[in-house]
Amino acid sequence: MAHLSVNLNKIALLRNSRHTGVPDLRRFAHLALEAGAHGLTVHPRPDERHIRGSDVPMLADLMRPLRPGIEFNIEGYPDARLMHIVRANRPEQVTLVPDAPGAFTSDEGWKLTPAQVQVTGPAIQAIKAQGGRAILFIDADPAVIDRVRTSGADGVEIYTGPYAEAFRAGTHQPVLERIAATAARAREAGLVVNAGHDLNLHNIPPLMAAVPFLAEASIGHELTADALENGFTATVAAYVKALQV
C-alpha cells in the first residue's frame, strides 16, 4: 500500500486566474484529507504560477493538529527562497527537484554530478537538521542510487512522467522494468521510495504491481482533471483506493 499525497498545485493555478480566492485552497486541503489522503504536496515555484509562498503557512497551520500521521511535503529547487519556506514551515518531507526557475513542469531528476551535489548537500543537511525527511527527485535509473545513498538523502521520488507517456502509447513495459529496478536498488540501500508525475487511475495499477513497496505517490495534475468530471472527494477516495493494492 502506498500513501497518497495530494498535490494542490492545480487548485492554486485555477485560484490564481481570478482575484476572488475561488477555488479556496484551504477548503480543498480539508476535502483531500477528509477523503483519506495521507498528506498534501505543494510546489511553490519561484514565479508563483500556482502555489504562492503565502499559501504554505496556511497549509502548515491547517495540518499541524493532524500530525503525526498526516504529512506535509514541500517540493522545489533548493534555492534560498525555498529553503526559507522549508525552515519557516518545517514540513515532514521535502522533495528536492532540479527544476530551472521557469521550467514548464518538472521533467527530469537529479544526476548528482559534483556540481549538483554542491547544491543538494547543504539543503539535505538543513532539512534533516530540523527533523525533516529529505527526498531527491530522480529519473528511473538504478545507477543514480549509489550517489543518492552517499548524498545523505533519506529517499527518492522516482519521476514517472516517461512511464505515463509510454503507458499512453502502450509501450510502458521496459520503462516500468527500469522503475522497478531503480526502486529495488533504492530499497536495498535503505532509502524511502516515492513516485510521482502524471500518475492516474489507469497507470497506477501496473506501477503498484511492479513496486508493491512504494511508500508514497504524490499526485495532482491528473487527479484534478478527474475531479472536474467526478467530483473532488470521490476522486481523492478513488486514488487512495488505487494505491492500496
Ligand SMILES: CC(=O)[C@@H](O)[C@H](O)COP(=O)(O)O
Ligand atoms: C515534481 C513533480 O513532478 C511535481 O510535483 C511538480 O510539482 C509538478 O509541477 P507543476 O504542477 O508545476 O507541473
Ligand SMILES: NCC(=O)COP(=O)(O)O
Ligand atoms: N511529485 C509529483 C507531484 O507532486 C504531482 O505531480 P503531478 O501528478 O501533478 O504530475
